[in-house]
Amino acid sequence: TARLIDGKAFAAQLRGRVATAAAAFTEQAGRKPGLAVVLVGEDPASSVYVRSKGKATLAAGMESFEHRLSADVSEAELIALVDRLNADETVDGILVQLPLPKHIDERAVITRIDPDKDVDGFHPVNAGRLATGLDGLVPCTPLGCLMLLQDIHPHLAGLEAVVIGRSNIVGKPMAALLLQQSCTVTTVHSRTRDVMGHVRQADIVVAAVGIPGFVQPEWIKPGATVIDVGINRTGDGLVGDVDPRAVEVAGAITPVPGGVGPMTIAVLMRNTLVAAGRRAGIAVDPAL
Numbered sequence: 001t002a003r004l005i006d007g008k009a010f011a012a013q014l015r016g017r018v019a020t021a022a023a024a025f026t027e028q029a030g031r032k033p034g035l036a037v038v039l040v041g042e043d044p045a046s047s048v049y050v051r052s053k054g055k056a057t058l059a060a061g062m063e064s065f066e067h068r069l070s071a072d073v074s075e076a077e078l079i080a081l082v083d084r085l086n087a088d089e090t091v092d093g094i095l096v097q098l099p100l101p102k103h104i105d106e107r108a109v110i111t112r113i114d115p116d117k118d119v120d121g122f123h124p125v126n127a128g129r130l131a132t133g134l135d136g137l138v139p140c141t142p143l144g145c146l147m148l149l150q151d152i153h154p155h156l157a158g159l160e161a162v163v164i165g166r167s168n169i170v171g172k173p174m175a176a177l178l179l180q181q182s183c184t185v186t187t188v189h190s191r192t193r194d195v196m197g198h199v200r201q202a203d204i205v206v207a208a209v210g211i212p213g214f215v216q217p218e219w220i221k222p223g224a225t226v227i228d229v230g231i232n233r234t235g236d237g238l239v240g241d242v243d244p245r246a247v248e249v250a251g252a253i254t255p256v257p258g259g260v261g262p263m264t265i266a267v268l269m270r271n272t273l274v275a276a277g278r279r280a281g282i283a284v285d286p287a288l
């Protein structure tokens with residue numbers, strides 16, 4: 001049976017390294033790295049995420065600025081807040097929690113964030129930097145997946161990787177990161193004719209579909225490494241995008257919960273520190 005990839009433990013170690021590096025930054029810069037999180041409305045899941053992010057920020061020795069706006073705030077008011085945060089020297093990272101209410105154009109807001117403070121890595125400038133191999137800020141969830149993969153496969157070059165899903169948040173940046181590591185990358189999606197046929201070839205499978213138990217054990221090449229990004233709330237609690245029986249076929253697999261999930265906030269802390277270092281011209285630990 002597969003080795004279980006302990007994302008929770010990995011994330012705790014990463015948060016520890018970030019805290020150490022944040023303390024070093026604070027000493028050199030004379031101020032703490034700062035992360036501003038903007039929440040519009042009262043979506044329960046988003047509120048939980050925002051609270052966890054604030055807690056993790058403080059625990060890492062960084063400054064947390066929370067901005068809670070009512071659900072009926074106008075797009076212009078939200079953009080005005082982003083402008084103020086862009087101009088605020090104490091703010092190194094800006095995160096606008098998605099989804100936004102329907103009357104607000106998410107793209108207008110995301111593209112307004114200073115790309116060098118865009119710790120979610122969703123700004124098209126950062127997507128372009130990732131695609132062309134420039135230093136930028138990389139979306140937290142796929143970067144967390146890559147860290148887990150590199151822990152298991154120190155040499156990713158040449159491996160066959162299949163990414164299931166092509167969202168701007170997970171699938172596309174995941175494929176770009178694996179390509180950067182010289183994997184042979186295939187992205188499959190809702191219009192792919194033979195998803196199983198592709199998955200069967202893969203040494204590495206990253207599932208970001210949003211369908212509970214979508215990936216079947218028979219699809220997986222014996223010994224393959226499987227990263228399950230899915231977080232689906234069902235009657236049976238939180239379940240991933242991979243059928244749990246895949247543990248009998250895979251060589252290594254992330255559990256849900258406790259796999260990819262905890263990595264996202266840890267990488268957000270890492271991205272905030274990296275952004276702070278670049279803005280202040282202070283070198284941060286390259287092992288982050």
Ligand code: NAD
Pocket residue numbers: 141164165166167168169170171188189190191192195208209210211229230231232241260261264
């Ligand atoms: P999304 O809905 O934006 O994208 C889903 C993708 O799956 C689409 O690109 C679609 O083409 C593909 N897809 C749908 N049906 C398919 C099918 N039958 N065959 C092949 N591909 C199919 O979702 P997302 O934002 O990329 O998130 C994916 C999953 O990851 C969700 O469960 C989400 O909750 C989870 N997620 C977890 C984290 C985290 O761990 N912190 C972060 C983001 C998303």
